[in-house]
Amino acid sequence: MLCLSSKSDPRKNQILANLKDDAFELLKLHSSIIYLDKGTVICEAGDKADHVYFPHDGMVSLLAIMKNGQTVETSTVGRDGVIGAMVGLGHFISSVRAIVQLPMNVSRIPAARFRQATAKSKAIEWASIHYNEVLLSQTRILVACNTFHSIEKRFCRMLLRSADYSQGTSLRLTQEFMAQLLGVRRTSVTQVADRLQRMGFISLSRGLIHISNREALETLTCGCYQSLLKIAGPETLLWPGAVSPMAQASEMAVQRDVRGLGHETEVS
Numbered sequence: 001m002l003c004l005s006s007k008s009d010p011r012k013n014q015i016l017a018n019l020k021d022d023a024f025e026l027l028k029l030h031s032s033i034i035y036l037d038k039g040t041v042i043c044e045a046g047d048k049a050d051h052v053y054f055p056h057d058g059m060v061s062l063l064a065i066m067k068n069g070q071t072v073e074t075s076t077v078g079r080d081g082v083i084g085a086m087v088g089l090g091h092f093i094s095s096v097r098a099i100v101q102l103p104m105n106v107s108r109i110p111a112a113r114f115r116q117a118t119a120k121s122k123a124i125e126w127a128s129i130h131y132n133e134v135l136l137s138q139t140r141i142l143v144a145c146n147t148f149h150s151i152e153k154r155f156c157r158m159l160l161r162s163a164d165y166s167q168g169t170s171l172r173l174t175q176e177f178m179a180q181l182l183g184v185r186r187t188s189v190t191q192v193a194d195r196l197q198r199m200g201f202i203s204l205s206r207g208l209i210h211i212s213n214r215e216a217l218e219t220l221t222c223g224c225y226q227s228l229l230k231i232a233g234p235e236t237l238l239w240p241g242a243v244s245p246m247a248q249a250s251e252m253a254v255q256r257d258v259r260g261l262g263h264e265t266e267v268s
């Protein structure tokens, strides 16, 4: 479901919140705020990306799609990120399916308008490149996690990530959908979920997973959960031109480096 929404504040998105006013206004001018329901496919793998999305809340899963239809989650995006921003630098074709896992309000900007804004603002360009690196880092961790760690550890990691994004303990996640995200059989997810329920860590009802003991899930999961926390959060948003003091310090360091190399740079 997609509908217009005007009550959500774009600055809930951490990238937009960290842009200075001039860069923020460049994007706000051409953006509309819409509500996206769970299960909405924002972009299909192989499609031309026609919009850029800045979530205000909720969560999007980026899935790799195999030729036989199998899927696995390669990264997640919430209000800490952006979907499709590399169109600003000329990358138009999506390599993943972007599907809404937790309902959200988003600021949506047509790709052509976003490209124009990127050409005008070094800060927007830096933010796009920086967040793309965050997504790559997530993918590197999840490749290792999916290769080396048990389904149970990965199941717990996924529940904790979803709970963090939703800021709650009750998650509307079907086991079928979790199997698609984890890239495993539905029966494997059922076995893990039943075991965790018997241990009293979660409770299951139709389409709903309630986390009863978060600490226990944190103990059970792998170190990948903490690794993901470190790369996707406010402290990662340190591109030159951002508003935060840490980002401004980073900007000054970059400018010093560039001057040292005998070049000039423009940071808006």
Ligand SMILES: [Zn+2]
Binding pocket: 144, 145, 146, 149, 153, 154, 157, 222, 223, 224, 225
């Ligand atoms: Zn892991």
